[in-house]
Amino acid sequence: MNEELKYLLGLTAKRKFSRRAFLGRAATMGMSAAVANTMLAGAVRAEGPKKGGVLRLGLGGGAGTDTLDPALAAGHVPFHLTRQFGETLVNVTPSGEIEYRLAESIDSSSDASTWYFRIRKGVEFHHGKTLTAEDALKTLQRHSDKSSQSQAVGLMMDIVSMRADGDVVEIALSAPNADFAYLMAERMLVIQAGGGFGNPADGNGTGPYKVVEAAPGVRYLTEKFANYWDEGSGHFDQVETLVINDATARNSALQSGQVHMINGVDPKLVEFLGRSPGVQIKNVSGRGHYVFPMFCNTAPFDNNDLRMALKYAINRQEMVDKILRGFGSIGNDIPINASYPLFDHTIEQREYDPERAAFHYKASGHDGSLIVLHTSGVAFPGAVEASQLFQQSAVAAGIPLEIKREPGDGYWSDVWNVKPFVASFWAGRPVQDQMYSTAYLSNAPYNDTRFHNETFDSLIVQAKGEIDPAKRKSLYGEAARILRDEGGLICPMFNDFIDAHSDKVAGWQDNPNNEMMNGFAATKCWFA
Amino acid sequence: MSNPVLILVAQRVALGLLLLLAVSVLIFTGTQLLPGDVAQAILGQSATPQALANIRESLGLNDPAHVRYFRWLSGILQGDLGTALTNGQDIATALSQRLRNTLFLAFWAAAISVPSAILLGLIAARYEGRWPDKLISGATLATISLPEFVVGYIVMFLLAVKFRWFASVSIIHPGMDFLERLNAIILPVIVLVLVVLAHMMRMTRATILNVMQSAYIETAEMKGLRPFTIVLLHAFPNAIAPVVNVVMLNLAYLVVGVVVVEVVFVYPGMGQYLVDHVAKRDLPVVQISGLIFASVYIGLNILADVISIMANPRLRHPK
Numbered sequence: 001m002n003e004e005l006k007y008l009l010g011l012t013a014k015r016k017f018s019r020r021a022f023l024g025r026a027a028t029m030g031m032s033a034a035v036a037n038t039m040l041a042g043a044v045r046a047e048g049p050k051k052g053g054v055l056r057l058g059l060g061g062g063a064g065t066d067t068l069d070p071a072l073a074a075g076h077v078p079f080h081l082t083r084q085f086g087e088t089l090v091n092v093t094p095s096g097e098i099e100y101r102l103a104e105s106i107d108s109s110s111d112a113s114t115w116y117f118r119i120r121k122g123v124e125f126h127h128g129k130t131l132t133a134e135d136a137l138k139t140l141q142r143h144s145d146k147s148s149q150s151q152a153v154g155l156m157m158d159i160v161s162m163r164a165d166g167d168v169v170e171i172a173l174s175a176p177n178a179d180f181a182y183l184m185a186e187r188m189l190v191i192q193a194g195g196g197f198g199n200p201a202d203g204n205g206t207g208p209y210k211v212v213e214a215a216p217g218v219r220y221l222t223e224k225f226a227n228y229w230d231e232g233s234g235h236f237d238q239v240e241t242l243v244i245n246d247a248t249a250r251n252s253a254l255q256s257g258q259v260h261m262i263n264g265v266d267p268k269l270v271e272f273l274g275r276s277p278g279v280q281i282k283n284v285s286g287r288g289h290y291v292f293p294m295f296c297n298t299a300p301f302d303n304n305d306l307r308m309a310l311k312y313a314i315n316r317q318e319m320v321d322k323i324l325r326g327f328g329s330i331g332n333d334i335p336i337n338a339s340y341p342l343f344d345h346t347i348e349q350r351e352y353d354p355e356r357a358a359f360h361y362k363a364s365g366h367d368g369s370l371i372v373l374h375t376s377g378v379a380f381p382g383a384v385e386a387s388q389l390f391q392q393s394a395v396a397a398g399i400p401l402e403i404k405r406e407p408g409d410g411y412w413s414d415v416w417n418v419k420p421f422v423a424s425f426w427a428g429r430p431v432q433d434q435m436y437s438t439a440y441l442s443n444a445p446y447n448d449t450r451f452h453n454e455t456f457d458s459l460i461v462q463a464k465g466e467i468d469p470a471k472r473k474s475l476y477g478e479a480a481r482i483l484r485d486e487g488g489l490i491c492p493m494f495n496d497f498i499d500a501h502s503d504k505v506a507g508w509q510d511n512p513n514n515e516m517m518n519g520f521a522a523t524k525c526w527f528a
Numbered sequence: 529m530s531n532p533v534l535i536l537v538a539q540r541v542a543l544g545l546l547l548l549l550a551v552s553v554l555i556f557t558g559t560q561l562l563p564g565d566v567a568q569a570i571l572g573q574s575a576t577p578q579a580l581a582n583i584r585e586s587l588g589l590n591d592p593a594h595v596r597y598f599r600w601l602s603g604i605l606q607g608d609l610g611t612a613l614t615n616g617q618d619i620a621t622a623l624s625q626r627l628r629n630t631l632f633l634a635f636w637a638a639a640i641s642v643p644s645a646i647l648l649g650l651i652a653a654r655y656e657g658r659w660p661d662k663l664i665s666g667a668t669l670a671t672i673s674l675p676e677f678v679v680g681y682i683v684m685f686l687l688a689v690k691f692r693w694f695a696s697v698s699i700i701h702p703g704m705d706f707l708e709r710l711n712a713i714i715l716p717v718i719v720l721v722l723v724v725l726a727h728m729m730r731m732t733r734a735t736i737l738n739v740m741q742s743a744y745i746e747t748a749e750m751k752g753l754r755p756f757t758i759v760l761l762h763a764f765p766n767a768i769a770p771v772v773n774v775v776m777l778n779l780a781y782l783v784v785g786v787v788v789v790e791v792v793f794v795y796p797g798m799g800q801y802l803v804d805h806v807a808k809r810d811l812p813v814v815q816i817s818g819l820i821f822a823s824v825y826i827g828l829n830i831l832a833d834v835i836s837i838m839a840n841p842r843l844r845h846p847k
Contacts, residue, residue, distance in 0.1 A: 041823050058697070063804035063807065063808065064626075064800065064801045064804035064805060065612065065614035065615055065807075065808040065810055066614075066615060067614065067615035067616065069615075072615075100577065146578065148579065148582065149579055149582050149583050149586070150579070151579070153576055153578060153579050154576050201616065213701070213703075215625075215796070216615060216617070217796070217800065217801070217804055218699060218701070219699050219701055219796075220798040242697060242699055242794065243794070244794045245791065245794075246791050246792055246794070248681060248792075249684070249696065249697070249791070249792055249793065249794055252684050252685070252689050252696040253687055253696050253697045254690045256688045256689050256692055256695070256696045257692070258695055258696060258697050259697070276689075278638065295636070311763060355577075409562070409563070409806075410562070410563035411809065412568070413563065413565075413568040414563050445576045523541055
């Protein structure tokens with residue numbers, strides 16, 4: 001890099017030179033915008049965080065029905081709030097490693113069936129109490145109790161017993177699980193004082209910001225917690241979270257400078273938004289994916305040739321281009337992609353192939369009656385259009401695919417996981433085991449493809465207890481091939497998370513785990 | 529002497545209350561027909577049968593429908609609206625905040641739109657067929673023909689994004705003072721005024737023109753009165769009844785029908801509150817919101833009736 005550019009980079013990072021002008025200068029020196037942007041982000045981070053200011057977030061995915069109880073924090077906005085006021089034992093870093101938070105170290109027995117979490121000392125709850133192992137234990141008990149309303153209940157099924165011993169929480173599992181620490185990063189498992197048994201929605205966590213005002217579906221205000229333990233998080237004085245569910249209204253709020261960050265930028269509007277001055281688009285490929293699950297035990301989908309015919313009859317690239325506008329990548333009929341640790345890159349990519357689709361369709365001996373795909377706009381953004389594209393490409397292969405539009409209201413209770421062939425989405429999980437055991441094992445709580453395969457089950461269970469990464473990788477690869485060729489999942493695409501922030505914000509780091517830096521945008525960024 | 533009017537009003541109010549009771553049954557039945565339930569909606573896609581059963585049990589969703597109806601109705605009659613099933617918030621507190629916001633927005637939209645609609649209607653009638661009439665009618669017809677969200681986005685793009693005169697997000701909260709609130713709602717008020725203006729304006733114009741055909745207007749003209757005086761003092765009093773009805777209809781719309789505008793400008797009113805709770809099957813909130821909306825409609829209609837009676841000497845002094 002030449003001296004002039006280096007000089008300008010320093011100035012820009014200190015905000016004495018405009019970002020736009022810097023990018024323009026870099027371009028005249030033959031540097032691509034992407035490279036220049038990355039360089040700039042690095043330089044800004046190297047400058048170090050600045051403290052202070054009021055951050056305004058404009059977030060979609062909130063409702064008047066939301067609560068601060070982490071056990072029920074289902075939507076985007078409650079998720080971001082739990083990140084502000086609370087913390088989990090560990091986090092998953094952008095590169096997929098475990099970062100210690102309220103646990104200061106983790107140990108496990110050699111077979112990964114007993115786990116020891118040493119709780120960090122000197123951490124204080126907002127209401128004044130000091131964090132103990134007892135709080136962590138009670139929290140986990142609240143989420144694993146059989147009578148619990150927590151969404152994490154399913155994740156905690158393997159826990160046999162838990163106890164607190166001094167600073168350590170000891171957890172015994174019914175079967176070895178090398179990935180168990182990742183479960184403790186689940187967003188619901190925010191450690192609460194006394195486990196949150198009394199008033200779980202009181203917002204009394206150990207996070208960098210404490211809740212000042214909470215008006216569900218409208219606005220939240222949090223402010224810096226003076227006794228927060230970690231210098232590296234929580235740089236703003238206050239964070240105001242505005243619930244803006246309309247995508248166009250979110251864009252306008254960012255463009256007009258009313259908010260500094262927004263989530264869920266509509267792919268159709270990205271280009272338009274990116275042209276406005278002072279706005280940066282942040283898209284990162286994640287683990288979320290859009291799917292068409294089929295019931296493997298219900299006619300006509302109980303015939304693997306018919307399932308294969310439909311898998312070959314979908315045009316994945318076309319969907320990425322038209323539905324995601326290029327903000328995503330093609331899927332391969334498994335719920336796993338390269339953003340997962342231990343992903344097997346050698347699995348052959350399935351492409352649109354009308355001839356092979358026709359071949360399998362004929363081999364299935366299907367009687368020619370209409371194959372009905374149930375879809376709705378709420379299944380994922382652009383689901384109806386994606387279903388229509390699927391129909392067109394299937395009909396071109398001679399498969400009589402029919403679309404039935406269902407009302408969005410009640411879709412998740414009456415259509416998804418009820419009808420045998422539907423449109424749906426998955427948000428993805430931090431590790432492969434969690435994704436497979438959530439929806440693809442025979443006894444999975446959300447087996448929305450009714451997939452029952454003993455070989456597959458045993459491979460996943462074996463991989464779960466395997467400590468050697470190379471062996472685990474090959475076990476996962478084998479399991480993925482079975483699911484790809486025999487399963488009921490049609491996965492045409494993985495969608496990017498698309499967020500945007502104003503030039504005033506610095507410190508942004510892409511994170512594939514979830515939108516808005518996995519929810520840490522408000523705690524890890526700062527005003528430049 | 530005022531007895532007949534009092535009796536008429538009392539009758540209207542009694543009928544209104546009866547109607548409200550019938551509406552409460554309708555609302556309750558309607559909400560029972562919705563697919564899915566609150567437990568499913570709270571947990572969404574990641575619900576396990578165990579977690580579902582736990583929530584249903586703790587919320588008392590397993591009782592028969594009529595038991596829940598009477599429990600709900602008696603609660604309301606005692607002023608106890610209960611708590612929201614989804615987040616345990618006290619409904620009365622949350623609702624009154626939202627209702628105040630809705631009324632605040634509706635009041636300012638009405639305060640601007642009603643007088644201007646009537647004035648524009650009078651002007652249009654006075655200059656019937658000439659350029660002021662054509663201009664007013666054309667402009668208002670254009671704004672009423674566009675869907676609200678289009679008007680909203682256009683206004684937002686021009687006034688908030690392009691020129692940055694006003695805020696595009698109209699969130700108001702208890703920490704704001706009166707002027708800040710007023711400033712926050714400017715854009716939604718503009719949109720609502722544009723949307724409701726045409727209807728009231730055209731009704732005023734049409735009724736006045738109708739009255740202008742009468743013989744007594746001709747008399748007034750022959751007395752040599754100024755045209756605008758004739759329109760205002762002679763024709764308008766006889767046009768009040770139909771105009772009031774349309775005005776009330778639009779006022780009711782401003783209270784119960786503005787959810788689209790609320791979404792576009794992120795205004796924390798009743799509409800968005802209701803929609804959120806319908807989506808989550810939080811029935812106590814849906815039912816009480818429905819009941820409030822019904823009371824607004826019924827109440828404003830009673831008011832319109834009463835004003836029509838007062839404005840009509842034949843009804844005021846029946847033989």
